[in-house]
Amino acid sequence: MKSRARVVVIGGGIAGCSTLYHLTQEGWSDVVLIERNELTSGTTWHSAAQVTNFGLNQTMVGLKTHSINLYKELSDDPDYPINYHHGDGGIRLANTEEQMQGYRHFASMARGMDVHFEIIDAEECLRRHPLISTDNLLGGLWDPLDGDIDPYQLCQSLIRWARKAGAEVYTDTPVIALKQYENGDWNVHTEKGDIDCDIVVNACGYRVNEVGQMMGVHHPVACFYEQNCKTWGMDGIDPSFVNALCPDDIDRVTDVLEGAFARMPVLRKTGIRSIVNGPITYTIDGAPLVGPIPGKRNAYCIIGLRAGLGEGGGHGWLLAQQIVHGEACYDTWCIDPRRFTAHANTELTSLKAIEDYQNEFRFHFPHEHRPAGRPAKTTSLTAVLAAENAEFAVVNGWERVEYIKPSAEFHPSLSFHFDETFDIVADEVKNVRDNVGLCEVNGFNRFEITGPDAYDFLDRMFCKPVNRKPGRVGLGYLLNDSGMVKSEATIANIPASDRGESRIWYGSAAASEFHDMDWLTQHINYNEKVQIKSLTNDQTILLLAGPKSRDVLSACSREDWSKESFPWLSVRECFIGFSAATVMSVSFSGELAYEIHVPNESLYAAYLSLRKAGEAHGMKLFGLRAVESMRMEKGFLSWKADLLTEFDPFETGLDRFVTLDKDNFIGKSALEKRLKKGPRQKLVTLSIDCSYAPAHRGASLMVDSKVVGTITSGEWGHRLNINLAYAFVDSEKAEVGNKMMLNLLGEMIPVKVIDSGPYDSSYSRILA
Numbered sequence: 001m002k003s004r005a006r007v008v009v010i011g012g013g014i015a016g017c018s019t020l021y022h023l024t025q026e027g028w029s030d031v032v033l034i035e036r037n038e039l040t041s042g043t044t045w046h047s048a049a050q051v052t053n054f055g056l057n058q059t060m061v062g063l064k065t066h067s068i069n070l071y072k073e074l075s076d077d078p079d080y081p082i083n084y085h086h087g088d089g090g091i092r093l094a095n096t097e098e099q100m101q102g103y104r105h106f107a108s109m110a111r112g113m114d115v116h117f118e119i120i121d122a123e124e125c126l127r128r129h130p131l132i133s134t135d136n137l138l139g140g141l142w143d144p145l146d147g148d149i150d151p152y153q154l155c156q157s158l159i160r161w162a163r164k165a166g167a168e169v170y171t172d173t174p175v176i177a178l179k180q181y182e183n184g185d186w187n188v189h190t191e192k193g194d195i196d197c198d199i200v201v202n203a204c205g206y207r208v209n210e211v212g213q214m215m216g217v218h219h220p221v222a223c224f225y226e227q228n229c230k231t232w233g234m235d236g237i238d239p240s241f242v243n244a245l246c247p248d249d250i251d252r253v254t255d256v257l258e259g260a261f262a263r264m265p266v267l268r269k270t271g272i273r274s275i276v277n278g279p280i281t282y283t284i285d286g287a288p289l290v291g292p293i294p295g296k297r298n299a300y301c302i303i304g305l306r307a308g309l310g311e312g313g314g315h316g317w318l319l320a321q322q323i324v325h326g327e328a329c330y331d332t333w334c335i336d337p338r339r340f341t342a343h344a345n346t347e348l349t350s351l352k353a354i355e356d357y358q359n360e361f362r363f364h365f366p367h368e369h370r371p372a373g374r375p376a377k378t379t380s381l382t383a384v385l386a387a388e389n390a391e392f393a394v395v396n397g398w399e400r401v402e403y404i405k406p407s408a409e410f411h412p413s414l415s416f417h418f419d420e421t422f423d424i425v426a427d428e429v430k431n432v433r434d435n436v437g438l439c440e441v442n443g444f445n446r447f448e449i450t451g452p453d454a455y456d457f458l459d460r461m462f463c464k465p466v467n468r469k470p471g472r473v474g475l476g477y478l479l480n481d482s483g484m485v486k487s488e489a490t491i492a493n494i495p496a497s498d499r500g501e502s503r504i505w506y507g508s509a510a511a512s513e514f515h516d517m518d519w520l521t522q523h524i525n526y527n528e529k530v531q532i533k534s535l536t537n538d539q540t541i542l543l544l545a546g547p548k549s550r551d552v553l554s555a556c557s558r559e560d561w562s563k564e565s566f567p568w569l570s571v572r573e574c575f576i577g578f579s580a581a582t583v584m585s586v587s588f589s590g591e592l593a594y595e596i597h598v599p600n601e602s603l604y605a606a607y608l609s610l611r612k613a614g615e616a617h618g619m620k621l622f623g624l625r626a627v628e629s630m631r632m633e634k635g636f637l638s639w640k641a642d643l644l645t646e647f648d649p650f651e652t653g654l655d656r657f658v659t660l661d662k663d664n665f666i667g668k669s670a671l672e673k674r675l676k677k678g679p680r681q682k683l684v685t686l687s688i689d690c691s692y693a694p695a696h697r698g699a700s701l702m703v704d705s706k707v708v709g710t711i712t713s714g715e716w717g718h719r720l721n722i723n724l725a726y727a728f729v730d731s732e733k734a735e736v737g738n739k740m741m742l743n744l745l746g747e748m749i750p751v752k753v754i755d756s757g758p759y760d761s762s763y764s765r766i767l768a
């Protein structure tokens with residue numbers, strides 16, 4: 001066995017084999033795969049191995065397309081042909097109109113990835129699959145490339161090509177310990193000897209947490225099976241469970257079988273010949289964890305694969321790109337291991353994973369937040385706001401107010417159209433526009449950055465010089481090494497006071513907590529004195545927005561809040577009533593607004609002070625849905641909706657946040673090279689000629705049957721009364737006034753490019 005390699009991949013199922021193969025394709029040949037038994041002896045050997053092209057977002061569709069193309073290429077290899085039934089076609093069935101709406105949206109989204117699904121009615125479903133019953137069937141989505149593959153042959157073929165390129169594979173070699181050296185390299189200790197390596201990859205299937213434990217991490221992945229799901233292996237897995245199945249337990253799947261028999265009556269006659277009952281791994285949202293392991297250097301994982309055969313080719317491809325180039329060709333947030341944070345413990349993971357498995361073929365509707373594992377993260381206000389009839393959405397585990405319901409019994413329907421909440425959100429926006437609104441924003445990501453080198457460090461991280469003036473706040477963008485948009489953050493310079501030394505607060509999206517912490521800490525140079533402390537779980541924002549917000553603030557805090565004393569983009573420590581608070585004059589709504597950051601222990605007290613002060617000014621609660629509508633009218637962007645690693649800051653319309661003649665910043669040279677080529681696509685604002693549905697993320701924009709762009713966000717603008725969307729479109733289509741068609745739930749709807757931020761473009765309301 002080698003004593004040193006660049007990468008060691010642990011686990012020889014589809015995840016590990018695909019990663020090894022793709023590392024060699026990216027040009028890294030000094031790579032090794034270590035398997036405790038034989039290749040495919042975990043879950044892979046008994047997989048049904050259906051390979052589909054259907055995905056709920058463009059990244060998933062794109063990676064599945066890669067799998068299909070790769071498997072086709074491998075199956076055509078005359079020296080080692082593999083059994084791949086390619087392109088048999090498959091139907092996803094729907095028995096409600098709302099499911100049909102969803103399929104129409106997913107078909108529109110897939111067009112942007114050059115994948116052509118067909119929406120067919122029940123009669124056509126029967127024509128294409130004569131054995132089904134059309135009882136209670138409305139139609140379905142036809143995936144022409146649906147097929148299946150021999151999982152063992154597939155892995156052997158991937159390994160064959162990887163070996164040809166120089167990779168080595170050691171089977172019957174259990175990894176029993178992992179140790180990280182100070183320089184970040186790893187020692188992989190196996191029963192047959194040790195290998196040192198630069199990078200280690202955990203691809204261990206249902207043994208993921210055995211190997212996780214060796215590096216001191218717990219991954220939010222659980223194993224179980226079927227509708228009446230049982231978790232499996234929660235207290236450890238028998239070491240001899242190899243090439244094995246669980247005992248038959250057909251009673252637990254009776255209801256599923258009854259449904260299948262009713263849909264395909266011929267199954268009643270054929271009977272059941274054999275049962276395959278094996279464990280499968282799931283994560284909190286059903287998508288796998290593919291990418292850097294949070295809090296670790298030089299460590300990656302490709303785990304929690306629920307459809308590892310269909311997706312594994314693509315996941316290995318995207319992971320190898322991340323390892324070799326730092327980032328993949330698609331934005332991989334939907335599979336990023338850092339999208340779950342501290343709440344993702346074993347118990348919560350099991351609850352969410354079971355719920356997801358039970359809903360395997362029921363996609364999430366817009367604004368659908370399923371009940372398992374809730375509430376995970378709350379504040380002292382959650383119950384208070386629930387008593388005010390707040391409806392909650394989940395953001396990184398936090399319960400955030402979506403809107404205030406007219407009654408406790410109010411339950412809007414799940415739909416891709418505008419629903420019964422439309423007028424409620426309109427009223428909340430109206431009150432913010434005319435009076436003042438109050439909204440709790442919990443879990444907002446907040447790091448305190450201190451140390452003599454803090455500003456120099458941040459200057460290297462942001463693509464524009466950081467405003468260092470005490471008492472001021474600035475918005476900035478972080479790029480990756482390829483010059484693409486990595487993150488967005490506000491920097492607040494809090495002056496020294498009796499509460500502490502002067503310090504910097506770095507604020508970013510709630511979901512970015514682990515992502516941003518890793519990115520920042522990994523870029524502190526060894527000789528830099530910089531400390532980063534997370535305050536994310538210590539403080540909560542009370543957002544005050546509207547023309548009367550200054551009056552409310554003045555009524556409960558003794559400071560001078562005039563615009564002369566506290567202009568836009570200021571930060572100051574103060575008291576709200578008797579609660580210590582830090583206030584920033586920033587606005588995401590386009591109205592005069594203040595973010596009031598309050599330590600969690602005095603949150604309720606501050607809330608009561610604000611509510612009392614607001615009584616005389618018509619203050620009402622508002623929620624996330626109103627914020628979403630207002631931020632789109634104002635031209636503000638949302639991380640991982642509109643801010644993606646697939647686009648650079650100029651393509652994203654962030655020109656004013658880039659200073660190219662600044663000394664240096666991460667991504668600068670790559671960005672300069674990109675600039676010479678010119679933008680491929682640009683982010684634009686669109687008005688949509690439709691009053692019954694918003695544009696949904698991923699939907700395709702067309703000109704003469706050609707896809708020219710993709711929606712990133714869509715919402716009704718209640719102050720301007722227009723249906724708004726953001727989209728990346730081919731740069732020649734980005735001119736204001738350009739017209740195109742939107743494939744909105746299967747209908748072709750006219751849209752027009754309009755000026756970004758059409759609401760109060762002079763900023764007179766924010767600056768009032």
Ligand SMILES: Cc1cc2nc3c(=O)[nH]c(=O)nc-3n(C[C@H](O)[C@H](O)[C@H](O)COP(=O)(O)OP(=O)(O)OC[C@H]3O[C@@H](n4cnc5c(N)ncnc54)[C@H](O)[C@@H]3O)c2cc1C
Nearest residue numbers: 011013015036042043044047049050175205307308309310
């Ligand atoms: C009944 C059933 C039907 C399925 N049907 C489909 C389907 O139709 N389509 C589809 O796409 N997916 C399907 N799946 C899911 C698919 O099989 C899995 O997603 C996939 O096999 C997971 O592959 P993996 O490489 O992540 O894990 P595994 O195949 O379990 O591989 C992990 C490997 O790591 C090794 N390992 C573990 N610990 C160590 C260690 N300490 N040292 C060295 N090696 C170690 C193991 O021995 C194992 O070989 C199905 C699953 C089941 C159970």
